[in-house]
Amino acid sequence: MATVQVSEAEKVYVMHGVRDDLRVDGRGCEDYRHMEIETDVVSNTDGSAKVSLGHTDILVGIKAEIGKPRPMVPDEGYLEFFVDCSANATPEFEGRGGEELGVELSNTLYKVFNNRHSLDLRSLCICPGEHCWVLYVDVLLLQCDGNLFDAMSIAIKAALFNTRIPKVHISEDEEGVKEIELSDDPYDCMRLNVENVPCIVTLCKIAHRHVVDATLQEKACSVASLLISVTHKGMVTCVRKLGRGSLDPDSIFEMTETGKRVGKALHAPLMELLQKEESLGKKRQKVGFLA
Amino acid sequence: MPVDTKRVRGPDESQSPLVFLPPTAQTCEVLRRPGDRGKGDVRPLFARCGLVSQAKGSAYIEAGNTKIMCSVYGPRETERKDDTDMKSGRLVCDVRLAPFSCQKRGAWIQGSEERDLSLALSESMQPGVCLHRYPRSQIEVNVMVLENDGGVLAHAVTCASMALADAGIEMYDVVLGCALRQDGDSCLVDPDFSEERGSWQAGYGENQGRVTVALLPNFNQVSGLHADGEMREDTLTAAVRTCMDGCHKLYPVVQQAILRAVKRKAPPPEK
């Protein structure tokens, strides 16, 4: 992953700052950087969103396709994640360089959504055992400036909110052969309930404290982070220790508590923002990538 | 589609006979454990060091039906020059699930599950190894899962740290792993495969999840933590504590196995 070189003196400076709850860019330990969200940015997807957090830029596109349900869960659809690390983000991703990070990120996403409440997968079922909607969630990293996980999860939640799946009708002829018909009306579509979709909060352990939304510089001062994904009710769906260091059990418990608090607080303003953006309707001026 | 010419190929498509079983045969009861094993008990562990003659160090672990083998090579020169770190060594972990190790036959090519396990293993092992003692070199940890009966990551961690110790790699502490399956208010320590998966209907209940913890027992530091599912924060905290207790239960067995290997390599002088 993109890294920056930090001298010993700089490290000490950052650590002392964190100790006094004052970070290099003036934030407190539990503050996020400035965040921008825009949905419906790619017209040929069923749902999309672009999130920038500091200089981290992430684009998420969702495509719904009809597939066959998994044999173990015949009455549910499923999600597929793919994370593409563009060489635009950092030259390290050129060729196959970004593959490792991409697999790591997408595997984490599978774990974050590996429960029955995040998204109602049964609403994606068309015909049990035969057809279901498969949501292909494609994440594109455009720029890396730390805290990819958090930005990615917010972008996915926004894109899922934006997703519109066409309604389908199943008709059966006399011989019992089923036929799937897509609705002609582009406004006749199904929305997903994203209320329970979790957001990831990555806490970076620096000296004896931990910070939220670490920049690359802060990340270089820390040896271990804790990733936790939290729903709006404060349920934890995924935890992972990241990095090459270890953590004290007590600080893990402190960090999960902070993570839960910060994550829970993230959902309400996010939903409000998404709803507000939508209420502007089609007349909304699109900012796109030139912002 | 690219064709794999380096292996003997079978038909393009084949299915496990389990697919054709009537669905009633697939449900399983999670809450009761066979024998007199309680919910908080780890499975009896069989651990042995030094089985692979060619490796610098190796270990084999058997917990219930989970069978894991690990060998360590190195320290040796880094393979890719641009990866060379002047100040500290690299720990290269490779986890493989043998094709016959799971219910469903696996592919020979490393899948994303194996890559995920490799990364998780490497992150869990690194804090325990004195990598600064091996500048410019890499230490290879190869793990082979011969049979997967739950808790693969946890036991791979334990097995890898035994193999590293057997190889004489300097370490701060052994790293021990323990897994747990949370099912509502009850939790099952060191779950087997069916317990780990649970019945899928149970997934709609509250507090369903899996937790794996890697612990440095003498420093009381958690070097790896992986959880998924959906749990309340207090449940999660309790689960982490339970896993830590589980790790401590393994410690004497692991210590003894390492001690036995050391004694065999350098027998104490006879008086």
Add this chain to the structure above:
Amino acid sequence: MAAGFKTAEPLEYHRSFLKENCRPDGRELGEFRPTTLNTGSINTADGSALVRIGNTTVICGIKGELAAPSTDAPDKGYIVPNVDLPPLCSSRFRPGPPGEQAQAASQFIADVIDGSQIIKKEDLCIEKSKLCWVLYCDIMCLDYDGNLLDACVVTLLAALRNTQLPTVTINKETDLAEVDIQHKRHLQINKHPVASSFAVFDDTVIIVDPTAEEESLATAIITAVTDEDEQLCAFHKPGGSSLSAEKLQDCITRAVARHREIGRLIDKVIESTKASK
């Protein structure tokens, strides 16, 4: 001193032993390493076996799956053997796609299966041109100390004898397969091939069951596979120094003797696992 000699002049070191008609590990020229066998240890496989020849350890797991027979052989099933040499078993193997040696070993095992007819592929057919078994025989080396092929053939044979497959029938009405996991049956083993490997030193001296080091110093490697009727079912001599007909005949005679030894071992182990159940 001896250790230094061994590292600096490995070939001379071995020659000095061979001159005295013995080998660095204390064996005679015609002596095999102790061979142990364990079957049925992997519960997730339909059949499995683990073989140790000296330090060399090889495990084989067999999984049966269902598929449609190929159109050019509608009454035959498939046997898909693959040998893997993971980086775990020796520092000479790297991660990634199988190397030359693994590919050659896989092909050799496939040839042994075809040449000896261990299992009649017709026996794997469930319903002509509809459904048949695919036997995936995945052989994996866990510790590589020479003589891989011998170990692979023993473990394959033992695992096949250990294999039990559920009974499968095709429902006439629905035309779907029905699997009965309760009633399992063993495979019909048609032939029992056993391989014996030899290494040739300095174009003349023949030793059996070479270790990894002996293999790397030898001028030629020979593997002969014989069955219980003392028939030669496969022979492998990838290049190396030439060998007289008498020497070759001698190798085959020894292979026949080795077959009896291994045959007894497998019988004993299979019997004892049956008895313990």
